[in-house]
Amino acid sequence: MWTLFWSALAHATGLTAPVHPTRMAISLDVDPAADSFHGRVSIALEIEQPLASFALYAEELELETISIARRAERRTLEPRRIDDARVELMAEAPLEAGAWTLEIAYVGPVHRQPYGLYRFEVDGQPYLVTQLEADEARTAWPCFDEPRFKVPHAFEVTAPEGLAVISNGIVRARRTAGGRTTHTFRETPPIPTYGAALAVGDYVALPVAGTSVPATIWSPRGAEGDLSLVADAIVDALPRLERWFGIRYPYRKLDWILVPSFAFGAMENPAAVVMTAEYLPKVGEGTVRERREIAEIVSHELAHMWFGNLVTLEWWDDLWLNEAFADWLGDRFADERYPEVRGEVREVRQLYNMLNDDGVATERPIRTPVDPKHVFETTNLGAAYRKGSALLDATLELLGEDTLRKGLRRYLNTHAHGNAVASDLFAALTRVSGTDIGAFLGPYLDRAGGPRIAVRRSGDAFTLEQSRYWRHPGEGTTAEEPWPVPVRFRIGHADGTTSVETRWLRDASAVVTLEDAVWIMPQADAIGYYTFALDDDLLSALLARIGALSARERMAVVRSLELEADAGRRTAAQQLELVDAFAAERDPTILAQLVAIVGQVRMVRFAHDPAMDRLADEYVQRRLRPWLDRIGLERTGTETADVEELRRALLEVLGLAGDEAALSYARELTRRALEDPASVPPERLDWALASTAREGDPAMAERLLALADETAVPSLRSSLLDAAAAVRHPTVRAEALARALRPDTAYQDMGPLLGGALGATEPFDDAGIERDLEWVFTHADTLEERMPPVHRGRLVTLAKTACDVSRADRVAAFFAEPARRSVGVDRRVAELLDETRACAAQRAVHLPSLVRYLQTQP
Ligand SMILES: [Zn+2]
Numbered sequence: 001m002w003t004l005f006w007s008a009l010a011h012a013t014g015l016t017a018p019v020h021p022t023r024m025a026i027s028l029d030v031d032p033a034a035d036s037f038h039g040r041v042s043i044a045l046e047i048e049q050p051l052a053s054f055a056l057y058a059e060e061l062e063l064e065t066i067s068i069a070r071r072a073e074r075r076t077l078e079p080r081r082i083d084d085a086r087v088e089l090m091a092e093a094p095l096e097a098g099a100w101t102l103e104i105a106y107v108g109p110v111h112r113q114p115y116g117l118y119r120f121e122v123d124g125q126p127y128l129v130t131q132l133e134a135d136e137a138r139t140a141w142p143c144f145d146e147p148r149f150k151v152p153h154a155f156e157v158t159a160p161e162g163l164a165v166i167s168n169g170i171v172r173a174r175r176t177a178g179g180r181t182t183h184t185f186r187e188t189p190p191i192p193t194y195g196a197a198l199a200v201g202d203y204v205a206l207p208v209a210g211t212s213v214p215a216t217i218w219s220p221r222g223a224e225g226d227l228s229l230v231a232d233a234i235v236d237a238l239p240r241l242e243r244w245f246g247i248r249y250p251y252r253k254l255d256w257i258l259v260p261s262f263a264f265g266a267m268e269n270p271a272a273v274v275m276t277a278e279y280l281p282k283v284g285e286g287t288v289r290e291r292r293e294i295a296e297i298v299s300h301e302l303a304h305m306w307f308g309n310l311v312t313l314e315w316w317d318d319l320w321l322n323e324a325f326a327d328w329l330g331d332r333f334a335d336e337r338y339p340e341v342r343g344e345v346r347e348v349r350q351l352y353n354m355l356n357d358d359g360v361a362t363e364r365p366i367r368t369p370v371d372p373k374h375v376f377e378t379t380n381l382g383a384a385y386r387k388g389s390a391l392l393d394a395t396l397e398l399l400g401e402d403t404l405r406k407g408l409r410r411y412l413n414t415h416a417h418g419n420a421v422a423s424d425l426f427a428a429l430t431r432v433s434g435t436d437i438g439a440f441l442g443p444y445l446d447r448a449g450g451p452r453i454a455v456r457r458s459g460d461a462f463t464l465e466q467s468r469y470w471r472h473p474g475e476g477t478t479a480e481e482p483w484p485v486p487v488r489f490r491i492g493h494a495d496g497t498t499s500v501e502t503r504w505l506r507d508a509s510a511v512v513t514l515e516d517a518v519w520i521m522p523q524a525d526a527i528g529y530y531t532f533a534l535d536d537d538l539l540s541a542l543l544a545r546i547g548a549l550s551a552r553e554r555m556a557v558v559r560s561l562e563l564e565a566d567a568g569r570r571t572a573a574q575q576l577e578l579v580d581a582f583a584a585e586r587d588p589t590i591l592a593q594l595v596a597i598v599g600q601v602r603m604v605r606f607a608h609d610p611a612m613d614r615l616a617d618e619y620v621q622r623r624l625r626p627w628l629d630r631i632g633l634e635r636t637g638t639e640t641a642d643v644e645e646l647r648r649a650l651l652e653v654l655g656l657a658g659d660e661a662a663l664s665y666a667r668e669l670t671r672r673a674l675e676d677p678a679s680v681p682p683e684r685l686d687w688a689l690a691s692t693a694r695e696g697d698p699a700m701a702e703r704l705l706a707l708a709d710e711t712a713v714p715s716l717r718s719s720l721l722d723a724a725a726a727v728r729h730p731t732v733r734a735e736a737l738a739r740a741l742r743p744d745t746a747y748q749d750m751g752p753l754l755g756g757a758l759g760a761t762e763p764f765d766d767a768g769i770e771r772d773l774e775w776v777f778t779h780a781d782t783l784e785e786r787m788p789p790v791h792r793g794r795l796v797t798l799a800k801t802a803c804d805v806s807r808a809d810r811v812a813a814f815f816a817e818p819a820r821r822s823v824g825v826d827r828r829v830a831e832l833l834d835e836t837r838a839c840a841a842q843r844a845v846h847l848p849s850l851v852r853y854l855q856t857q858p
Helices: 002-008 228-245 288-303 316-337 343-357 381-399 401-414 422-433 437-446 536-544 551-566 572-581 588-607 610-631 641-656 660-675 682-693 698-710 714-725 730-741 747-759 766-786 794-798 805-815 823-856
Strands: 019-029 036-047 051-057 062-070 073-076 078-081 086-095 098-109 116-122 125-131 153-160 164-167 171-177 180-185 198-201 203-208 215-220 254-259 272-276 311-313 418-420 451-458 461-468 485-492 498-505 509-513 519-521 531-534
Touching: 036 051, 062 078, 062 086, 073 086, 098 116, 125 254, 125 272, 153 164, 153 198, 164 180, 164 203, 203 228, 203 254, 215 228, 228 254, 228 288, 228 316, 228 401, 272 288, 288 316, 288 641, 311 316, 316 343, 316 381, 316 422, 343 381, 343 551, 343 588, 381 401, 381 422, 381 437, 381 485, 401 422, 422 437, 451 485, 451 536, 461 498, 498 509, 519 536, 519 551, 531 536, 531 551, 551 572, 551 588, 572 588, 572 823, 588 610, 588 641, 588 823, 610 641, 610 660, 610 823, 641 660, 641 682, 660 682, 660 698, 682 698, 682 714, 698 714, 698 730, 714 730, 714 747, 730 747, 730 766, 747 766, 766 794, 766 805, 794 823, 805 823
Parallel strands: 019 153, 215 254, 254 272, 311 418, 451 531
Antiparallel strands: 019 036, 036 098, 051 086, 062 073, 062 098, 078 086, 116 125, 125 198, 153 180, 164 198, 171 180, 203 215, 451 461, 461 509, 485 498, 485 519
């Protein structure tokens, strides 16, 4: 049934003529200081049947000459613009079928915002780099900018003498004349247009030893910092991935380019990865968390060399074929390397966050129609990563590691240097396992939402019922088709042992028999894309034996109950009492989650009753102060990295509740940070600065700005700018917001400035929220100009609604103006309305119960 659906899903691509490219030669003449560049592309084409015209993508490009040739014949083509993105090229007489070469000379833009070919500056020196995924290669050169057109690329780049020029291929020759050097690169294996890459500037090379191909890290001069963590991560991950896949790294070299200004975390261009320098640690060798993050991102991008680059998705609706696998492998490798970060427990939190995101009406399936002109605005990026990754965990559980790897290897070898669709992957996995994987994964990929499994007991008989999980209390009355759910039960027996049994739930409900069960937990090892709810007796029995579960399972119990509360099926009081049921809990990662539950009493501030605020603050301090006392303010030599995470969670919630010990500690750390930011434990720096700066004065803001200008470390600069902008003083706020809008402000500084200034407003401060909203409305057009097109939808997220539906309606009306609308904006507005409605409904349910609960506390 699902296979039928696959073939029926039409690929709404933008190019339909019977012509396809077979290789690309791109010749550019660039100067990092200039606002434009000259280019010439020579595209080898196969015309499949005679035609008089065909289209390709060319956006923001000024086409100068266009001709098409074969053998001795050369013809001029006339361009006709179809829309912003596409140009139709017309011949006077039909072109015969066969091989042709299309030549276009053009002038292209050098962007200031991070997309296409763009410029950033370090120490006053201009640098160029590209970011072409998903649909921006067309702003750098005319091309058949869709991933199915995967062809070899040959670059020739002329740039001022002395500058480094890096691309996907290996340099074949360099020739210097008149102060300019032409770098000729070898042709690459077939690569998708979105993966082509170029970097030009005074980048400094750090060779990496110990990899199967030559590897080099590049960083702008003066911003090199300590790159050893990146080098270590590459040396560790590359051979491990080669072993895991059983396939060698598919390219002849690996360049890793660090840039301060980037629209994403990192980009897996074949053999020329670009990564934001924001990942480099704030201080010294960084925290374990920071080191794990680098290991994760490096493993993620390298995993793409196989998933995405060696085998490329045919069309963007299968983005999960790239991202789910890279996300999943990146996490696994980072967890193995840094087990002390407890990534495997934190991933359970992520799983439930995804289920929660999946529980609103505007959420879309992973495989959803994609607009070829607005790819990232119309794909479901978040689900492609997180839901996809959770589904791979479940697939691994079904097939076993050896079979899964065998199937993946088969898939990769079959489609090496080509393209694939989901059914190709399913076919390979089904072939090696005998299990119909498409029948399992298809319904999750093609439908939004995730299942909620309710379990009732009657003797040895357990009734399972599935429905879609809806976050909005009261929503979800429509019947949904059931998902195929392998429900994995951990069963506690009378003799104290436990066992795991899987029961498939393929219909809306089923009755299963589980023998000798004293208690059950219906998501053993927290694997499976579903949330669950137990009847009262089963829940009490489980909570009474909670210590018999693994940390992952305990996290799943906590998070599943939080989802029940979000959906209005548990009261706020029941949630707070849950913390008592975990009285014996000592796992720092789970305790941090319980801290967040206690912290939710802050919701009471929306009642605008100072007496209630006081009760809530006292409650938080009474509950959590002993937890902080138990672990202490300062790190001990023997503690693990997850204790620090708990400490930070405690300090944050206690500080917000006015706990004097936490606040004076924050002031002390800030005092030290204003002398020397490196003297403060980096894990606590942001918290300390944020909580103190808010009460600070213009002098403090000035000092923070000066420190930001002194540091060469991007992540530290961002923290300092954010804190400076968060000082709650009208002049400081106004200056920070004005600075965010200035054309000479670097793109990477905008986020912290806006985040600090607008984030300092409390959600229950109605006047402040209105003032911020007014500011966003006034400056929306300027902000939009400063953002790369793919991020313009984010403008909507600056407009905070604080769960007020009428305010959300005003935001929607503002962005409904034709001049402000775009695909990305429309989507974000729909999400904002959805989120606000769910949040308002939750507050209506929980606030009264919370008030009653606090009033009855001793
Ligand atoms: Zn990725």
